[in-house]
Structures are given as C-alpha cells and as structure tokens.
Amino acid sequence: MSSPLERARYLLAAHTRKQLPEDGGAEVAFAGRSNAGKSSALNALCRQNALARVSKTPGRTQQLVYFELPPHEGKYLVDLPGYGYAKVPQDLQAHWQAFLDQYFHTRAALKGLVVVMDIRHPLKDYDREMLGFAVRRGIPAHALLTKADKLSRGAASSAVLAVRRELAGPYGDTVSVQAFSGESKQGVEEARAVVEGWLGL
Ligand SMILES: Nc1nc2c(ncn2[C@@H]2O[C@H](COP(=O)(O)OP(=O)(O)OP(=O)(O)O)[C@@H](O)[C@H]2O)c(=O)[nH]1
Numbered sequence: 117m118s119s120p121l122e123r124a125r126y127l128l129a130a131h132t133r134k135q136l137p138e139d140g141g142a143e144v145a146f147a148g149r150s151n152a153g154k155s156s157a158l159n160a161l162c163r164q165n166a167l168a169r170v171s172k173t174p175g176r177t178q179q180l181v182y183f184e185l186p187p188h189e190g191k192y193l194v195d196l197p198g199y200g201y202a203k204v205p206q207d208l209q210a211h212w213q214a215f216l217d218q219y220f221h222t223r224a225a226l227k228g229l230v231v232v233m234d235i236r237h238p239l240k241d242y243d244r245e246m247l248g249f250a251v252r253r254g255i256p257a258h259a260l261l262t263k264a265d266k267l268s269r270g271a272a273s274s275a276v277l278a279v280r281r282e283l284a285g286p287y288g289d290t291v292s293v294q295a296f297s298g299e300s301k302q303g304v305e306e307a308r309a310v311v312e313g314w315l316g317l
C-alpha cells in the first residue's frame with residue numbers, strides 16, 4: 117500500500133508570517149542544521165526526487181516551504197531553513213530568528229517536529245535547543261539520524277543508542293530516535309509511520 121505522503125506536492129514558500137497557511141490544520145516540520153539532509157529526508161519520505169530542493173551548498177532552503185498532502189486538506193509537511201548557516205547576512209538572520217521563534221512558539225497546527233541530524237555529528241547545541249523547545253511545548257519530536265549510509269551498520273546502531281541514551285536523561289521517552297538515509301532509503305518506513313501518526317493519516 118502506498119503512503120499518503122507520496123501524494124505530497126509543493127504548496128507555497130513563506131518568508132513572513134502572513135504568507136503561512138491558516139493555522140487550523142496539522143503540520144509536521146523538519147528542522148536541522150544547514151546541510152544536515154532535511155530536504156533529502158523529505159524527498160525520501162515522499163518517494164519523490166525533486167519535491168524539496170536539495171543542494172550541496174548549505175543554506176539552500178531559505179523559506180518555510182509547505183507541501184500539501186491531497187486529498188487531506190490542511191495537512192502539511194514543512195521544510196524549514198537550516199540553522200547554523202553563517203553566510204546569511206546578519207539582518208536576514210535576525211529576521212529568520214524572529215520568524216522561526218514565533219512560528220515555534222505560537223503555531224497551533226504544529227503536531228510534531230522531526231529534527232534531522234547528520235548521524236556522524238548529532239546533538240549540536242541548536243539540535244538540543246530544538247528538541248528542548250518541542251518537549252517544553254508538549255510537541256512530540258523525532259530525531260532522524262541521517263546519512264547513515266556513510267557508516268557501517270554497526271556504527272550506525274551504536275550512534276542511535278548513544279543518542280537515545282543521552283536524550284533519555286533530559287526527555288525520558290518523549291523523543292524517539294532512528295537511523296535514516298535519504299540515499300539508501302534506510303529507515304523510510306519507520307519515519308513515515310511517525311509522521312503519518314502525528315498527522316492522523
Ligand atoms: N550520503 C548521503 N548524503 C546525503 C543524505 N541526505 C542528504 N545528503 C546530501 O547532503 C547535502 C545536503 O542535503 P539537503 O537535503 O539539501 O540538506 P538540507 O538540510 O535541506 O540543507 P539546507 O536546506 O541548506 O538547510 C546534499 O549534498 C545531499 O545530497 C544521505 O542520507 N546520505
């Protein structure tokens with residue numbers, strides 16, 4: 117059976133709050149450091165190669181990019197701009213910070229947060245901040261440790277266990293963790309189940 121996520125299609129890219137869809141539905145956002153592999157993860161989950169734009173250059177995704185899931189009105193996947201990208205001009209960074217802060221703190225439709233991290237460099241400061249923010253707001257979070265194809269199976273399993281152990285202290289079991297690869301498609305089914313569950317699909 118195919119996943120409802122495979123029907124995803126581009127809806128809009130928002131630079132400001134006014135451009136966001138009405139805050140009445142259900143959405144799952146993909147956050148993570150610049151270049152971590154957010155857009156690639158989205159594409160893998162939706163089984164489409166060119167849905168979200170992927171780039172070797174960090175800072176590719178510069179808006180909140182919304183994908184709709186027809187025929188499910190008001191249900192969205194959201195590709196967020198990456199954090200930690202220093203080459204963005206300072207005034208633009210400040211704008212983003214404010215816009216994203218407000219989004220995270222007020223968006224009622226936000227039903228789950230996927231924090232995408234390179235499995236070789238997980239849990240940087242901003243990643244922890246994102247997870248902490250979600251847990252404080254009572255929004256479930258899922259740590260997607262991507263680029264697992266860059267490690268052996270054994271090393272990838274160890275990395276997952278280490279992250280689980282580290283998060284269990286501050287967050288109990290409110291944050292789930294898995295290995296993933298947009299390249300080999302490892303972990304796609306597991307991640308889909310999480311996202312579909314949050315969206316009630
Ligand atoms: N080997 C491997 N490379 C990956 C994987 N996921 C992403 N990449 C590569 O990592 C780079 C960045 O991927 P993106 O998906 O554009 O990353 P992003 O997090 O959306 O980046 P920004 O939009 O700039 O924040 C690209 O060169 C991808 O091909 C993966 O699972 N395995």
Ligand SMILES: [Mg+2]
Nearest residue numbers: 154155176177
């Ligand atoms: Mg991107």
